Amino acid sequence: MGHHASLRERVVGEHGVVMLIGAADTGKTTLGKELIRDALAAGRTTAYVDADIGAATVGPPACVGLTVIESSAGLQTLHRADELRFVGSTTPDGVVLPHTVAAAAMVERAKRSADFIVLDTTSVVAGVVGQTLKYHLCELTQPALVIALQRGNEMEPIIGMIKRFLGMRVARSQPKPTQPILDPVTRNELLAKEFADAFSGNVDRWRVQPNVFAPTLPEGFDLSRLHSMLVGVQGTNGRCLGLGVLEHKDDVLRVVTPQGEHMTGLRLGSLRLDLEKFTTTRIRLRELFFSL
Numbered sequence: 505m506g507h508h509a510s511l512r513e514r515v516v517g518e519h520g521v522v523m524l525i526g527a528a529d530t531g532k533t534t535l536g537k538e539l540i541r542d543a544l545a546a547g548r549t550t551a552y553v554d555a556d557i558g559a560a561t562v563g564p565p566a567c568v569g570l571t572v573i574e575s576s577a578g579l580q581t582l583h584r585a586d587e588l589r590f591v592g593s594t595t596p597d598g599v600v601l602p603h604t605v606a607a608a609a610m611v612e613r614a615k616r617s618a619d620f621i622v623l624d625t626t627s628v629v630a631g632v633v634g635q636t637l638k639y640h641l642c643e644l645t646q647p648a649l650v651i652a653l654q655r656g657n658e659m660e661p662i663i664g665m666i667k668r669f670l671g672m673r674v675a676r677s678q679p680k681p682t683q684p685i686l687d688p689v690t691r692n693e694l695l696a697k698e699f700a701d702a703f704s705g706n707v708d709r710w711r712v713q714p715n716v717f718a719p720t721l722p723e724g725f726d727l728s729r730l731h732s733m734l735v736g737v738q739g740t741n742g743r744c745l746g747l748g749v750l751e752h753k754d755d756v757l758r759v760v761t762p763q764g765e766h767m768t769g770l771r772l773g774s775l776r777l778d779l780e781k782f783t784t785t786r787i788r789l790r791e792l793f794f795s796l
Contacts, residue, residue: 508535511651511677516542518648521611521621525638525662526653528627529686530679533561535653536622537579543620544576551618552582555607555641556626558594558695564702564747565594565695566734566773568606572617587613588744590736592773594695596628596637598788599774603637608644609742623647635662642666650674696782702747703762703779710764712750712757718771722793728752729792734773734784737763749777 515522522539524532536552543550554562554569563569563585570587573579589606593599607623614621623645628634639662642650650672652659659676666672686694714721718738721727731752737745737759748761748770759770760779772792776785 508538508677508680511675512538512542514675515539515649515651516546516548519619520615520648521623521645523623523625523642523645523647523650524653525625525629525650525659526627526679527629527655527658528559528691529683530627530653530655531683532556532624532627532653533559534680534683535651535677536561536624537582539622540573540579540620541576544573548620549574549618551614551621553607553610553614553621553623555603555610556624557591557596557603558626559691560698561624563588565698566590566592566747566775567736567744568603568610570610570614572614588746589742590738590744590747590771590773592734592736592771593775593786594784595786596626597633600633600637600640604640604644607641611645629659629662635665638662639665639669642670642672647672652676653679655679692783695784699747699777699782699784703749703760703782705762707760707762708764709751709758709760710767712759712770714757716769718769719789719793725793727757730757730772732776732778733787733792734775734777735759736771736773737761737767738769738771739766740768744771749779 526532540550550573552571562571567588569585591603591606596603663674730750733750735748737748739745746763748759751758751760
């Protein structure tokens with residue numbers, strides 16, 4: 505089994521959720537795939553819940569994605585989500601509530617189809633946001649085991665917190681020595697490519713009315729302020745069909761999306777997305793609605 509061998513032998517016997525936590529470039533996704541492969545070889549039914557909204561493996565960025573994996577061949581198409589929940593940002597700062605709810609919803613959905621579930625998480629592990637997010641993810645998803653990947657001791661505050669307050673079982677491990685470390689420029693380029701992929705294919709422009717949004721727009725709101733805002737294209741039962749970007753032109757508001765045919769509404773995100781360069785700018789909805 506190579507690196508993580510003893511850990512992987514231990515984990516394959518677990519049932520329920522195995523949650524992966526760690527900073528950027530510690531190999532959470534690589535380990536998650538290895539755990540799924542081991543579980544499949546042991547005859548388990550498996551699912552992968554990707555809550556890493558800034559470096560998506562399943563589905564597009566700014567969403568929590570779920571895929572049910574029935575064979576090792578399914579690991580080759582891990583990016584194809586069976587179900588999505590929209591979070592609306594690529595960092596959990598300011599969206600801890602929708603992020604934790606989305607991840608918990610996808611884990612509950614995964615439990616209908618799988619007895620072994622890998623929950624991948626964001627690389628935000630420090631400070632109030634990182635600790636609060638991981639605490640509530642543990643509280644809501646009740647993992648059978650938390651695996652903390654760390655190069656030094658950066659995960660110890662979170663580990664201590666979830667063990668002390670939630671009684672979680674935690675296994676520590678180190679990244680593979682060959683695990684690459686990406687610079688910020690490369691990371692941003694990869695994120696832009698993920699957004700570009702989400703808008704590839706047959707993209708249409710659909711005219712939208714002010715009453716289709718969540719949160720609801722304030723009365724008398726200037727619709728031009730929604731130009732370039734990222735939205736989740738929503739279907740029924742809380743499902744996200746994919747991403748869209750709002751376009752205000754000639755006093756008409758439209759959503760640019762490849763997923764508009766079955767949409768029932770739009771959820772506003774916390775990003776503006778440039779559809780030429782696929783770069784993003786963060787914006788808080790409170791400021792969008794109420795600043796002058």
